[in-house]
Amino acid sequence: LANCGDTTGAVLGIVVTSSASPLLYQWQDALGNPLGSGTANLINVGPGTYSLVVTDSNGCSSTAGPFTINSTVGVVASFTADPVTGETPLPVTFTNTSIGAANYLWQFGTGDTSSVISPVYTYVPLGQFTACLIASTTSGCSDTACTTIDIFINSVFVIPNVFTPNDDNVNDIFTVQAVGLKTMDAEIFNRWGQKEYEWHTTNDGWDGRTASGVPAPDGTYYFMIKATGIDGKEYFEKGSFTLIRSK
Known part of the structure; x- marks a missing residue:
């Protein structure tokens, strides 16, 4: 046997039984040249053909083999x-x-x-x-x-400056136009500093109603928004926008 990329191999696992002990082990190569193993195992030899000559105490000999050790080519992935x-x-x-x-x-x-x-x-x-x-x-x-x-993905964060919650299905929700945001916390306040609405997801927004569910009047409102992009960029924005309800 020889492992991948090895330049040497071995012949292992030969079992010899005899009633005429002790036994002498002599390995030889394909040309009959002796090798100095002295045991039933042959190790650390190069590719080639090998035989094992076993001689018992009576001088009787028997040959096992030939055994072939093939060369192997190593591989490096890169x-x-x-x-x-x-x-x-x-x-x-x-x-x-x-x-x-x-x-x-x-x-x-x-x-x-x-x-x-x-x-x-x-x-x-x-x-x-x-x-x-x-x-x-x-x-x-x-x-x-x-x-x-x-x-x-590079995050994009755009806050509108006006929205028109008049139930015409156009610009009815004040929402952050965002791509690639991981988190968002937003709060909406009226001109007196009273909180009208808040949300804590990246896909929510304000429909123009107060905390009690009453439509908020036209006018200027204020936002505070914190957000984190998937790219790790952090945002903290505050400012104002206009609510226009009339059609």
């Missing part, structure tokens, strides 16, 4: 990825730089795979993904290399 971080959707070029391999299996960390030597893969979901290359030989030796791909 690659580059460009880019390794960016905004979705992000095409990533994987360049295969493996050594000694004949077959390739790419695992992109999303459940998708490829057997192309050097693929281009587009990441759409947000998050961190472990991309791996399994490089293997025809004899079954393999090696694995991995890297991390980080996909994000």
Whole structure:
């Protein structure tokens, strides 16, 4: 036997039984040259063909073999990825730089795979993904290399300066126009500093009604908004906007 990438191998597991002990073990190569093992196991020898001559105490000999140790080719998996971080959707070029391999299996960390030597893969979901290359030989030796791909989205945060809650289904809700926000806490106040409404999600807003459910009158209102983007950017905004109810 020989392990992947090894330059030496071994012959192991030979069992010899005899009533005429002790037994003498002599290994020899394909040319009959003796090897100095002295046991039933042959270790740390190069590729080639070997035989074992066993001699008992009566001088009787028997030969086992030949045994063949094949050479094996090592494999090293390696690659580059460009880019390794960016905004979705992000095409990533994987360049295969493996050594000694004949077959390739790419695992992109999303459940998708490829057997192309050097693929281009587009990441759409947000998050961190472990991309791996399994490089293997025809004899079954393999090696694995991995890297991390980080996909994000740049947050966008826009606050309107007017809204018209007149039930015409156009601009009826005061809401933050946002992309890529992870958290949001918003409060709406009237001109006397009384809180009219608050919300704590990224997809809520104010429909123009007071805390008691009564339509708020036309006029100027004030907001305080805190938010955090998926990209880690933090926002704190305060200001005013106009409520116009008349059609």
